[in-house]
Amino acid sequence: MIPGRVVVLGGKRGLLGMPLTRTLTEAGYEVVPTGRDTLDVFDESAVARLLNDFKPDYVFNTIAYTAVDQAEDEPVEAAKLNKTLPRLLGQICLDHGSCLVHYSTDFVFDGTKTEPYVETDPVNPQSVYGKTKLEGELALADMGMEHFLCLRTAWLFGPGKINFVEKILGYARERDVLRIVHDQVGSPTSTIDLSSMSLALIKANARGLFHTVGGGKASWCELTSEAVAAAGVNCRVEPIMSDEFPQKAKRPAYSVLSTQKLTEVTGFTPRPWVQSLREYVYGFLA
Ligand SMILES: NC(=O)c1ccc[n+]([C@@H]2O[C@H](COP(=O)([O-])OP(=O)(O)OC[C@H]3O[C@@H](n4cnc5c(N)ncnc54)[C@H](OP(=O)(O)O)[C@@H]3O)[C@@H](O)[C@H]2O)c1
Structure with missing residues (x-):
């Protein structure tokens, strides 16, 4: 007997959607990925017709406006994908009795903490991207859905679609020196590991808000150094401060997320991000 039916919105081409589709399929679920x-x-x-015909137990929404700097210039388009869409999906899932699994971000925090953020910490997004993602979370929370999971994640890397690690390795191959921001610290996360965490949560019948990121923490500079070393590229990586690399959107200085609640509910402890990064680089980018 199959464990359940699942729709993965964005499952055909999304950075997270693709490995999530694979993980759920391998776990025996009947999966419809969309693009x-x-x-x-x-x-x-x-959407209602799809849910009516396929009758999924879970609808995973991996669709989002994820261009953090561009969102500062396109707040309406960002809000459409990050706030309006989740609300619309929430209503359709309510009507059809499917559990909605939605993804959010560490950028809902302002970065003033110095120890890992837990799910109950106050939010205070600093960018259009962070604000619209939070509005999506709140819109869903306000609907009082019984069957709802919101998974905050961060700093994604993985095979199949361009991401920070792949981009930075491209630069490293062309240059002798890379100068990378060292005063922003977060939780690098493999999309494959995030897919496993998502699976562990639905298997545990979990509901509510969870932080789902890789183990450990890093600055962008540390993440880059590890990727360059793993790929065996001859390029020096130097740390710089954020004000030496101005970006349109303000990012939190510290956005490490605690996964204690995930572990308590599922028994799943995320592996260190370095281990996942090496596996990704050796397997796909070296
Ligand atoms: N990437 C990160 O580092 C990161 C960090 C924190 C949180 N998150 C969250 O994790 C989730 C997954 O992120 P991701 O990096 O996997 O996202 P992504 O690959 O950038 O995009 C996800 C999906 O959204 C679809 N999409 C974008 N604009 C669309 C539109 N106008 N209409 C329909 N579909 C559209 C994309 O379709 P196409 O493939 O057709 O473009 C893609 O399948 C999101 O909720 C994101 O906010 C990501």
């Missing part, structure tokens, strides 16, 4: 070419997620009747 822009197969489903217009803003067409309510089309």
